[in-house]
Each structure stands twice: as structure tokens, then as C-alpha cells.
Amino acid sequence: MNLHASLSYVTLAHSPLLWTIAGVIVLLAFYVRAVIGFGSGLISVALLTLIFPIKEVVPVVLLLDLLGSVLLGAYDFRKMHWPELRWLIPGSIVGLAIGSFILADTNAQNLTRFLGVFILAYVVYALAMKPERLPRISLPWGTPLGIFGGVVGSLYGGGGPPIVAYLQMRHLDKRAFRATFQGIALTDNILRGFMYIALALLTWQLAVGFLMLIPPVLLGLWAGNRLHMRINQRTFLLATLALLTVVGLKYLI
Known part of the structure; x- marks a missing residue:
């Protein structure tokens, strides 16, 4: 990592190379x-931290994810499934609080391995059953899986996998899946944003640096949405499981 690299406005404005590298990563993420509804945080953090300090990457990626959630959520607003969100959001809030205490008092490494095992076990199960034939679970499952997602979000910056599993087993179509996921992601991002501000992790220099990365976010969302509209439901489900596999291996290793 370049020890002088920074995601602040001052560095990005005076280093076209760093801005270009960060922009390409953000565009990909x-x-x-846009294609499958989640994963931007994982990709952004994993790649940006190879160049920039993690204490700068996480707050900036939070702002980028917040923008992505707002834009995709607004675009797909009519496709959101509110019954699922009514069970997921309260559980997620509780989970975020629990995760904060765990992070403060416990070594999270063992929990990371557990999460990796959980994700990979779910992927194997979904592939064995075939994604489109997964059993349909009832709405109340949203509360425990929302809590699990909240804990994961608090510890690792994104509670996607448990929420993805829940929404897949609610058998939402690809557009409804993407829309509903943005609702829970938006809640998570707002709550973590307040936490980062309180901890002075989010500074105005980083906030202005975030503004410089908005163009690649918009381009990535536009291009990804075009593919999302073209792929069929089975391809969408398999792509979702492929990304979950990458996430599971990352946490396990």
C-alpha cells in the first residue's frame, strides 16, 4: 500500500492516477x-484497501453504498416488498446494536469463520435444491435473519448474506429482490453513518473525496442496470450464489 495514498479530496484532486484507480474499482463494484442488488461494499473495501488506509476506505464506501441504495431504491421503489421489510428492519436494528457490543468485547475472528461456514453451507444447500426450488419460508423468519444480518453488518460493514438467503427463500423475482434489499441496506447505511460521525471516522475531507467518486458510481449503476434487465431469473439467482461463494471464502480464509 502506498503510505501517502488517501481517499481525501486533496489527494485525489492532485493525483489523477489514484483517482482513476479508485474510480475503476468503484465502477466495477x-x-x-446494479446487476444483482448487493456486493458493492465487499468489492470496494477489498480492492480499495490494497491502496488506501482502511480507516478512510470504510467511511467513504459507506457514503458510496448509501448513494447506491438511494438511487436503486428510488428506481425500483414500486417493486419493494414492504411485508419483508417490516420484519427485516427491526431485526437489523437490534442486530447492529448486538454487533457493536460483540465488536467491543470479543475477538471477531472466530465469528468470521462461522459466518464463512454459514454462507458456504447455504450456497451448497441452494445449489443442491436448485435456487428456483428452494423452500418458501414465512415472513417471521425475517426477524432472526435480520438480527443476524445486523450483527454481520456491524462487524464487517455489510449484512448481505443472511438477508440474501431470506429474500431468496421468499422467492422474490430479480427486480423485487434488488428493490427490497436496497430498503434494508439503506437502513443499515444510515445507522452506521451516524456511528461513524460520532466516532469521528467520517471527516469533511473524506466526504468531499466521496463526491469525486460519484461519477463512476453513476456509470456503474447505469451499465449494471442494463444487464439486470436482460438476464433471466435463473441466471440472476446463480450470479447471486456465485458472489455469496466469494464472500464465504473470504470470511473463511
Whole structure:
């Protein structure tokens, strides 16, 4: 990592190379986000931290994800499934609080391995059953899986996998899946944003740096949405499981 690299406005404005590298990473991340509805945080953080300090990457990616959630959520607003959100959001809020205490008092490494095992076990199960034939679970499952997602979000910056599993087993079509996921992601991003501000992790220099990365976010979302509209439901489900596999291996290793 370049020790002088920074995601602040001052560095990006005076280093076209760093701005270009960061922009390409962000474009790729939000292309994936638009195609399957999640994953931008994982990709952005994993790649940006190879160059920039993680304490700067996480707050900036939070702002980028917040923008992505707002834009995709507004675009797909009419496709959101509110019954699922009514069970997921309260559970997620509880989970975020629990995760904060765990992070403060516990070594999260063992929990990381558990999460990796959980994700990979779900992927194997979904592939064995065939994604489109997964059993349909009832709405109340949204509360425990929302709590699990909230804990994961608090510890690792994104509670996607448990929420993805829930929405897949609610058998939402690809557009409804993407729309509903943005609702829970938006809640998570707002709550974590307040936490980062309180901890002074989100500074005005980083906030202005975030503004410089908005163009690649918009381009990635636009291009990814074009593919999202073209792929069929089975391809969408398999792409979702492929990204979950990458996430599971990352947490396990």
C-alpha cells in the first residue's frame, strides 16, 4: 500500500492516477451492485484497501453504498416488498446494536469463520435444491435473519448474506429482490453513518473525496442496470450464489 495514498479530496484532486484507480474499482463494484442488488461494499473495501488506509476506505464506501441504495431504491421503489421489510428492519436494528457490543468485547475472528461456514453451507444447500426450488419460508423468519444480518453488518460493514438467503427463500423475482434489499441496506447505511460521525471516522475531507467518486458510481449503476434487465431469473439467482461463494471464502480464509 502506498503510505501517502488517501481517499481525501486533496489527494485525489492532485493525483489523477489514484483517482482513476479508485474510480475503476468503484465502477466495477457498483456495476455488480446494479446487476444483482448487493456486493458493492465487499468489492470496494477489498480492492480499495490494497491502496488506501482502511480507516478512510470504510467511511467513504459507506457514503458510496448509501448513494447506491438511494438511487436503486428510488428506481425500483414500486417493486419493494414492504411485508419483508417490516420484519427485516427491526431485526437489523437490534442486530447492529448486538454487533457493536460483540465488536467491543470479543475477538471477531472466530465469528468470521462461522459466518464463512454459514454462507458456504447455504450456497451448497441452494445449489443442491436448485435456487428456483428452494423452500418458501414465512415472513417471521425475517426477524432472526435480520438480527443476524445486523450483527454481520456491524462487524464487517455489510449484512448481505443472511438477508440474501431470506429474500431468496421468499422467492422474490430479480427486480423485487434488488428493490427490497436496497430498503434494508439503506437502513443499515444510515445507522452506521451516524456511528461513524460520532466516532469521528467520517471527516469533511473524506466526504468531499466521496463526491469525486460519484461519477463512476453513476456509470456503474447505469451499465449494471442494463444487464439486470436482460438476464433471466435463473441466471440472476446463480450470479447471486456465485458472489455469496466469494464472500464465504473470504470470511473463511
